[in-house]
Amino acid sequence: MKVGFIGLGNLGGKLAGSLLRNGIDLTVLDRKEDLMADFAARGAGTAQSPAALMRDSDVVITCLPSPAASAAVMDEMLAEIGPGKTWMEMSTTDDAEIRRLAALVEEKGGTPVDCPVSGGCHRADTGNISIFAGCDRETFEKVLPLLTHLGRRVLHTGPLGTASTLKVMTNYLATANLLTCCEALVTMKAAGMDMATTYEAMKISSGTSFVHETESQLILNGSRDVNFTMDLILKDLGLFQNIADRNDVPLELSPMVIDIMRDGQTRYGERANTDDIIRRLEEATGLSILADGFPAELIDDEPEERGYEVFPPGRARPLAAE
Incomplete structure (x- = not known):
């Protein structure tokens, strides 16, 4: 599977790093050339445009700062989306907007997945962040192996939009x-x-x-x-x-x-x-809220392990998950 990743900021760069660390065939894209150069030095490919990345990838993941940014990227990718292509939106976005963009993907024969993360950048850095995934069950089971390289606990939330x-x-x-x-x-x-x-x-x-x-x-x-x-x-x-x-x-x-x-x-x-x-x-x-002995940055001390699906209380495990 060839995976493209767009958005190498504070969160996206760490998520993409988990894919690269786990041996995924990864190509990246970001407006900041130094961020792409860093990934290239670690063995990732680099793309020149969202369209080119979608054309050459099986899955494209976006992790961008706003719904407007995701929409702009989709405008560029859309012509290259077709059967066999999957778009995974990991940005924090509006549920109505994710459904709008997902409909465009589906009209072209592609598969959309709504899959934001939660737990902080320090956990994204170690692959221990939590992931919500909104899509039909069949699609979820297809992308679950990839999601378990990105995060530790993966929750299928229901249809598109529920994760956001x-x-x-x-x-x-x-x-x-x-x-x-x-x-x-x-x-x-x-x-x-x-x-x-x-x-x-x-x-x-x-x-x-x-x-x-x-x-x-x-x-x-x-x-x-x-x-x-x-x-x-x-x-x-x-x-x-x-x-x-x-x-x-x-x-x-x-x-x-x-x-x-x-x-x-x-x-x-x-x-x-x-x-x-x-x-x-x-x-x-006029008070200063400081104390000695506390870290300047957060470091996840939980050992990295392959992720897994979690289930709500009382929810039967699907047969495919057994």
Whole structure:
């Protein structure tokens, strides 16, 4: 199988690296020539255009920063899509947009798969990230071997669009959790608590979470380099709010989360890291939320293993998965 990969940014570069590390016949494409040169030095092929990449590949994976970017790439690839071609969208995008693009692929005889990831760039780097896959079951079983090289836990979410819907939900939850962690850390600092002790109390308690155990460490170190920026999270938060609006769900916290992150973007820059949001409270209180002994970057210490499909509770395993 010849695999093409478009988008070698913070996340995409790590996902593509997992494919290359696992011996997949890989060709890459990115606007930044230095990123392509790095992959070429490690044995990957390089393409000159999305159309050429689709023409010469069996599967093309896209991991791009916005729905508009994915649409632009699809416009270029579409003429080369036909029977036997598969497009796998790993970008975080709108469920309606993924269905629109998928329909174009299907009209040409190709096969689309909606498969965003969740778990952080550090887990993408080791092939231990989680993957949601939206497509029919037959297609899922065909792409599952490839997905298990990209991630550890793979969940078949249902039809096209369901994976993207769930993905933006998880990013909303992570951002809301980040804000509560920031408020907890600053309040404990103001109350005179030791920050390392506060971190550990949160970690071993009912208040712990994936976000706390990862991003709180970067906050306390001071690097706050989570490899995810405010422009991207505001895009994802807006997608989640749109889902709620379309379904007449009167959310209360979501608009507040969006307002806080927008204020952070205005203060610290469009491309500021999302963890910089704690600076709003540091500036308001005059406190510095730092502690010794915490890492400047996240490193996944879970050994890399071949991925596998996970099943919801009570859901019968399909016969093909036995």
